[in-house]
Amino acid sequence: MSVLRRSVGVGHTWGVHSHRSRGGGSPLSSVSKGIKKVEVGLKWDPSPIGEPANDLDIIAATYTADAPYGSPVYLVHFDSRSPDGTISLNRDSRTGQGFGYDEVMTLELDRLAPTLTRVVVGVAIQQHEEEKVFGDITNAAFRIREGHTDLALNNLAGVSGCSASTIAEFTRDASGAWSFREVIHGFDADPTSFASRMGGELISLDQDPAGPPAT
Numbered sequence: 001m002s003v004l005r006r007s008v009g010v011g012h013t014w015g016v017h018s019h020r021s022r023g024g025g026s027p028l029s030s031v032s033k034g035i036k037k038v039e040v041g042l043k044w045d046p047s048p049i050g051e052p053a054n055d056l057d058i059i060a061a062t063y064t065a066d067a068p069y070g071s072p073v074y075l076v077h078f079d080s081r082s083p084d085g086t087i088s089l090n091r092d093s094r095t096g097q098g099f100g101y102d103e104v105m106t107l108e109l110d111r112l113a114p115t116l117t118r119v120v121v122g123v124a125i126q127q128h129e130e131e132k133v134f135g136d137i138t139n140a141a142f143r144i145r146e147g148h149t150d151l152a153l154n155n156l157a158g159v160s161g162c163s164a165s166t167i168a169e170f171t172r173d174a175s176g177a178w179s180f181r182e183v184i185h186g187f188d189a190d191p192t193s194f195a196s197r198m199g200g201e202l203i204s205l206d207q208d209p210a211g212p213p214a215t
Contacts, residue, residue: 034177045138061199063117135160142156144168152168
């Protein structure tokens with residue numbers, strides 16, 4: 001698995017804790033079916049002058065029907081693209097500077113290899129001199145849309161104490177149709193560790209009415 005670290009950060013032993021979230025989301029439907037091509041946009045504000053840059057990354061992981069919660073077949077992120085170009089990072093930012101969405105990833109689900117039946121998308125913070133969590137990043141938010149239809153909008157407030165989080169799960173059924181589910185599941189992990197864990201079985205909010213567990 002490729003290393004998802006742009007530079008070496010301070011020494012830190014990351015935990016393996018994860019956190020389910022209810023807050024920060026839009027009132028959009030949590031499940032959409034018949035998805036073909038989606039765009040994931042991520043934005044955030046730059047860090048104050050003189051402080052280390054805020055650097056967030058979109059990560060996508062693909063899985064097969066034989067091992068839907070195992071190791072990913074491949075990862076797509078700032079330093080890696082899908083072998084066939086069906087998942088691509090169209091825009092990458094290391095600072096959050098600029099207008100609109102700072103990072104944009106396109107997933108052409110209807111063109112994915114038939115052996116791939118699950119894709120999980122997440123967001124992770126690159127750790128530099130100072131450890132950061134989403135609560136330290138001003139105006140962090142993501143949008144998932146198909147065409148001009150927004151499928152999900154979320155500001156990650158529900159995982160403000162985490163350094164990484166899944167944001168979406170796409171699954172293919174027996175007929176070949178893809179479904180989307182917004183799943184905000186926070187992790188205390190650096191990008192590399194998060195990429196190896198983000199494919200674990202995720203619990204949706206409607207399956208967990210009691211809310212997030214105590215930590």
